[in-house]
Amino acid sequence: MGVLDYIWLGILSVFQGPELFSIFGLPVSVTLVMILCGFLLGIAVGATPGLAGPIAMAIALPILISVFGYTQEALLPVMGFLIGIMKGATIGGAVPAILFNTPGTPDAYMTTLDGYPMTQKGQAKKALRVAHFSSASGDTFSDIVLIVCAPFLALLVEAYLDLPEKTALLILSLSFIAAVVGGSPAKGLISTGLGLLAVYVATGEDFYPRLSLGTKQLSQGFPIATAVLGVLIIGSVFKGLEELWHEKRKSGGIAMIRDSGDQRLHFADIRRLLPFIARSAVIGTAIGALPGIGSTLAATLGYTIGKSRYQRRKAKDDPDFGTGVPEGIAATEAANSSVSGANLIPVLSLGIPGNAAAVFLILAAESIGGFNPGPSVFRFTADVVNPELVVAFGLFTAMLIANGLNWTIGGFFMRSMGIMTRIPKHILLPIVLLLTLTAIYVQETRMEAIWFALAFGVLGYLMRSLSISPLPFVIAFILGGKLEESARQAFAATGGDAFFLFTNPIALVFMLMSVGVIVFTAVKSKGAT
């Protein structure tokens, strides 16, 4: 089995999976259909203000698992669906931003700056076309970087990092996430600490379920779905309901603006936009590859850098950024879309999730089993097939298929999604809440899971109210078990050396970097305020 054989097997696993139906004798695999459905759902969800990709992924996951079961064959259809949602939501988010000045997803905020003015000028369709073109380009670029980089990074990690270094690397990524996400490192550390505390309930080597206070309810710990869905989804629903309470229902219809003028995207336009797209795609990919920094920052950076270049080069009478120039949309959308592929680099090569979407992909892999994202995936065994590697290449194939869909039908479907903005939040939020609780019960089938989820929901609400980002919590919850395990193993493997994190040069560098990241961001954010 050479590398090419694995790639080929991965591609085949997508196209030749269990057959759903056939068109003119050509079998259509269930994975393909799932990618398509996920993609379309993703666009719709992204276009709905108040919903976002992770919410749809969270609700879909338990339902998909109960349909497909826990077998190896379930992995690609389920993860293909989730990848479809992830990609669809990215382009869908631009729709309400451009048409109604309300970003569908937070990372589309910068899109409103030039998108909505274009709509006001009667150029809505053109703006959507620019957004779609930039988004699809950025996304494709990012996926290619992922496919090239992830295996090599994984092989490097596997070849050079021993147990103590792996432990130090986990500590580094946690501190990086704590320091970078949200406003202040202190709040990030609180969020991370709470996540670790929650995951350490009832786990560990001892037979007594620690921190369970002797209760039976806590003796199995918190199921991962309750913590993740509770804090991320239910927490945001609670927060949304509160905001609704405050603002009262805004009445009045949305004014429709007639389209006027040429709506097509010409080759000359594309040539003008390409430098902006390329620069933003590189920025987005680089940011995506670092765990914890989301697509919102990528969009902001892409827009800001695009703006400064545009201002320097533009002719005197050209319109400014923020008054409805296509370059502004292109710079934002290429940046936020190119995050999604690169975000899977740390997931697949290190098992470290970088953002909420990646969290749900890991959750899917953990719930179904048989695929453990991390360096061991990319083991190119020659004589026996490494099934995880086949799945990895299957996932790459799924991503490229989603890209293909994005290029072909994505634009058309996206332009028809303006209607989603009309869904009122006071109906949407309770539905999301109910669906999430149902989804949790489907997976855990015990009543405690619901109570846990609601409690985590309250925690998520409180964190949002205090502007503490819940993402470090969730990532710490996911990595906590791994951190403890590898620390224990490193301690045992070094023959009980308590200073294993410092006696080894690479581990020591990682530890210094962890401290450095926190100190550096703390100083910087103090300077900024």
Place this chain on the structure above:
Amino acid sequence: MKHILKAGVVALGLALISSGVLAADWTPPGPIKMMIAFRAGGGADTQARLIAEALEAKLGWKFIPEQVTGKGGVNLLATLKDQPNDGTVIGMVVTESVGYNLAAAKAGITPANFTGIATTAGFQMGIVSLSSKGWNTFSDVVDAIKGGQEIRFGVMSPKLADLAYLLGKAQGVDFNIVPVKGGKAVMNGVNAGDLDIGFMAGIQAKGVASGDLVNLASGLSTPLKQTPDAPTLADLGVSYNSDGYFVFVGPAGMPADARQALAAAIAGVANDESSKAGGIIKKAFGGASTITGDALTTLLADGYKDASTLMDAAAE
């Protein structure tokens, strides 16, 4: 060990004969909840789910598989013991869960809280390394340590950690004993070079057959089927062993007809090598070993009793 196996075969025979009448009479009063103490998607989980699938197809019973993982099966046992004992709730663990792990957990639960239904397969527990290390048998590892090398020994349960410790003591060497989660993790660690040797309970079969891995010793009281020449733990001076089975249990006091019908059904599938479940059992463990009835009750009770002597020996 042999006499237990023999007794098991006899008991199974009896169970099959008697349950021919009884099993026909007993049908589950509702869907059967099948708790599984292993990670979703792993080898043991697959085995349990395939058995459920085969029984659904064969007998028309309905199964609801559910993961209750953690604490080496103790979490599952703690949940299972208070469930209805009419045959509608069963759980799959390993004999070690009911033996060593219950004894170590000191949670007030004993094998008497459960009805043993049937084992499906016995471990082919070997001490395994990569063949590229150049070791052919366990004494090569001991020589390596005496030559100044540090050896990391991966174990997947506290009982195996005790055995590894006692093995080092008997051979006059120290291992760095590294606890990891599950046989798959031991194999990954050995393959990645994070571990030098490790206990594997059957997952190594493919790698040993292809020549990538080598069974340095048998962790059992008997030689391994795949590598009969490898020394057993007794040969290496350890009077304990890691003999164990995958086992289905129910809450205590299960009616005899339900117990026999379930046992016959599960053993039937495990022994049928043409079924998917029987097939993977054959591949990983060299064939099923199905112990039922009183022989199983004795096996579980003995495992619990012997655990404390092992713990005392390892604590010295």
